[in-house]
Amino acid sequence: MLSREDNELLTRTGPGTPMGALVRQYWIPVVLSSELVAGGRVKRVQLLGERLIAFRAKRGRPGLVGEFCPHRLASLYFGRVEEAGMRCVYHGWKFGMDGRCLEMPNEPPGSGFASKIRHVGYPCEEAGGMIWAYMGPASPPPPIPHLEWTLLPDSHSFASKRVQECNWFQAMEGGIDSSHISFLHAPLDPGDAEVTRALDLASFGVGSAVQTADRAPRFEVKST
Numbered sequence: 001m002l003s004r005e006d007n008e009l010l011t012r013t014g015p016g017t018p019m020g021a022l023v024r025q026y027w028i029p030v031v032l033s034s035e036l037v038a039g040g041r042v043k044r045v046q047l048l049g050e051r052l053i054a055f056r057a058k059r060g061r062p063g064l065v066g067e068f069c070p071h072r073l074a075s076l077y078f079g080r081v082e083e084a085g086m087r088c089v090y091h092g093w094k095f096g097m098d099g100r101c102l103e104m105p106n107e108p109p110g111s112g113f114a115s116k117i118r119h120v121g122y123p124c125e126e127a128g129g130m131i132w133a134y135m136g137p138a139s140p141p142p143p144i145p146h147l148e149w150t151l152l153p154d155s156h157s158f159a160s161k162r163v164q165e166c167n168w169f170q171a172m173e174g175g176i177d178s179s180h181i182s183f184l185h186a187p188l189d190p191g192d193a194e195v196t197r198a199l200d201l202a203s204f205g206v207g208s209a210v211q212t213a214d215r216a217p218r219f220e221v222k223s224t
Contacts (some may be wrong), residue, residue, distance in 0.1 A: 011167040014049030023048060023168075024136040024176045030054050032159055033129050036062060039081050048135060050120070055171045058083045062131045066120030095119045128152075129159035182215045 013020040023025065031043055043054045044067065046067070050180055051067040065086055065207035065220045067075055073091035087090040087094040093114075094103035099121025122133045123141050126149030133139035144150075146181075164171055174180075 011169050012049075013079050013168065020048050025138075026136075026143075027125070027128045027132045027134050028065060030124070030133050031131050032161060033062075033126055034133055036131065041083065042077060042079070042086075044077055045134070050135075052120070052122075052127050053077055053079070053086065054131065055081050055086060057081060057085060057097065061097060062126060062132075064122045064133045065095060065097075065099055069093060070117060093117075095121065097121060098123070129157060130155065163174040178217050181216065 010019060012158075013023050028047060030045055030047065030056050035043060036054060038056045038060045042055065045054050045064075047166040052064050053067050054062070054064050056062050056083060061084065063086070065076060067077060069079075069088040069090065071088065071093055072090055074088055074200055076086050078086060079086045080086050082094060085094055085096045087103075092103070092105040093101055096102050099119040101117035101119065104111065104114045104117075107113050125132050125144045128143055128147070132144055134144075166174075176218050192197050
């Protein structure tokens with residue numbers, strides 16, 4: 001069992017945490033590409049403890065910015081999607097895809113104050129039917145990894161998402177723990193083909209995968 005201190009260290013990923021700094025060095029999937037329409041409604045998302053807005057600009061490029069306008073903290077969920085950015089509906093401040101403030105209609109001409117404002121804005125890429133974001137410090141960000149399944153045509157790939165009420169470490173722990181599969185996910189009657197088929201549909205093949213007499217898996221670890 002982990003100590004409370006070690007558990008906090010491993011599971012907290014918000015800004016300023018050690019694990020948050022580590023995870024932010026990698027590209028992170030945000031939403032399915034199909035969820036964002038150019039110039040259409042935005043989506044609220046929360047990544048690594050940050051409340052954000054995912055959108056697709058009218059020109060088609062996906063974006064990810066902080067939910068609350070830095071001016072008066074109005075929610076950009078109610079903002080207006082522009083050609084290449086988002087505009088707050090409260091006072092009209094316009095932000096580019098990178099978070100730079102481009103326009104301040106409530107400032108006098110020649111003010112120059114907009115150039116001093118920088119909102120949260122993360123680089124986004126599209127691959128494998130998903131929109132990915134890089135939330136780390138590197139500028140420019142590292143290239144998005146060329147994972148084989150992200151390079152396939154739409155006809156040869158499938159992307160889905162689900163809600164899992166746990167932290168990232170618990171999710172990874174459950175995925176690695178294959179010894180529970182032959183008990184928790186197996187039908188009570190291994191000979192019940194109908195139940196096995198239902199499990200296959202619900203869990204992408206788990207029903208058939210657990211039809212084994214070996215319920216004590218052995219792990220071999222290779223350092224990479």
